[in-house]
Amino acid sequence: MISRRQTLGLFGAAASVALLPSIRPARAAVATTFRIGWQKNGVLALANRKGALEKRLADRGISVEWSEFTSGPPLLEALGAGALDFGATGDVPPLFAQAANGNLLYVGLYKGSPEGSAILVRKDSPIQSLADLKGKKLAFKRGSSAHNVAVKALRKGGLKPEDVQQIDLAPPDAAAAFKTGSIDAWSIWDPYLAIAEADPDTRILATARGIVDSYSFFLANGDFTKANPQVITDVIDELAKVGKVAQSDLDDTTTALAQLTGVPADVTRITLTRPGADLGSVSTITDDAVAYQQGLADEFYALGIVPKKLKIGDVVWHQKAS
Template sequence: MRRSLASAALLLPLALLLTACGGASSASTGTDGGTDGKGSVTLNVGDQKGGSEAILRAAGELDHLNYKIKWSTFTSGPPLLEAVNAKAVDVGGVGNTPPVFAAGAGSGISVVAAWHGTSKGDTILVPNGSKFTQTSQLKGRSVAVAQGSSAHYQLVASLKAAGLSLSDVKVKYLQPADALAAFTSGKVDAWAVWDPYTSQVLQAKQGRVLTTGDGITNGLTFQVAAPAALKDAKKAAAIKDYLDRLRRATAWVYDHQEEWAKVWAKDTRLPYEVALASVRRTNATRVAVAVDQPLIASEQKIADAFTELKLIPRKVDFGEFVDRRYNGNLPASTSAPHASS
């Protein structure tokens, strides 16, 4: 497996695993038949492989629910948000960029919770034999990235920091499994991607990091709810309890990194060493923060960047797509470790 990242056996888990950062995808969704909990209220939760359900179950936070959770698994953030807009999902987790594209499309979504971590797992990778040592050298070169993903914005921001624009490189819009194949076969010069793909390439010694998103992107992930669910008093109460449990489970990871990596590896079929590297680099850094004005301003920068590139059809006021009712006593988004704009 370490000798050949592009093998069919490895491409399968890569195709299945799209983290909360997920990219644009037209892939179909799968709905699990079972439910957790009991009671008259059913909360329809959108998830991604190895995501919220896995971490909640590992942390023991799905016990003693007085409402039911019906899980639906999506390949990535954009189709999950399409389901939120269609009222098929009440709440679900995504990265920092899919909500911007959903807002640009005028979708019915509300960001209700946020986590902040480092962006060290968000990288631009180059092959080991590449002569490139800085981002500015990518001018005129081909870069693979998943359209609409957090890596898409990371690429835009990293190029800008190096004095370049998106038009200065040859962008190849590829989903991770296809991008991996293109990267390892030398068909692209670089790959903008997120963990666990970063850890997968590094652990297999198939590439190295040219630059990371640390200090460049905001390191945010979100839970996004359907406005209709928030207007339903019983579902709104269930969402509050669900978010409280998810915050505790995320904090649990910090002191149980090896235990969580074992669960995550089993759930995603990734090698344990890759899962553990990703947990240590990315997952264990996440801290729950308030959905506040600095957070809105940070997301507004992403929206404005994509509007300027004409990848979003209209001006977006991101503040119209948040709901702060679940902030409680959470720290400000700017006070979290490694906070960035």
């Protein structure tokens, strides 16, 4: 069982890293550094652990800088403002970043397991169905993929977002609130989900299976991408290689991620072996992914969550055209 103290120790300190020391302007020149925003999961975390991108870009004379974030919204805020060149998030953060006129482009993707996102309640909670969430305190990070899971799960339960008390909390704060019972339910993703799930007093109310597709996206600063298209091409290619190797040897991958994140190996392995999880699924943007994001953007605009209509195709990078 992971205690509140351990959870905050593993992830709480990362929140401060999101406050970058300065916002440097986006660069329209040939790069000498490649600035990455990352979270403690997925292929990007493994590339960090193994120094794969450093090795791939060394011949170009490009060094790599890493800044850690606990969720996608602040990561993309930094990327869109030019403080980062590249990063990975779930499906919702890019919508808010695009709506805020952030200077970013979709450049790649990978798909995870729908079981890697879920809505949690306490084991002794009277909440037994999604419909029972009516009037309850449901926590999630606004603008994150958990926001999408919450919206669609509520709809599946016959509810609207306004039928619950929506509590905007970053994962470390939500973990503490969930542990103390100050919120009734929590929409969250791995590895936070797996950590909470290891507590016998936690119960999964619903996973994202059958509710949302599990897309994660690689995004890059628009000016950087236009000036350095081959760097982006190389990085996506290298991440695909890292993912395939990682998927072929889950024992080594589990050890590597556990050492990087501080999450116990048995919990880490759960995240890697959920149905449909595939670290080797890295690719450039597909038409299906664009259609998925467009549908999500239209839905969130109709609900008044995103402030304006978005055209996802306007911010998709096509490698051949570059």
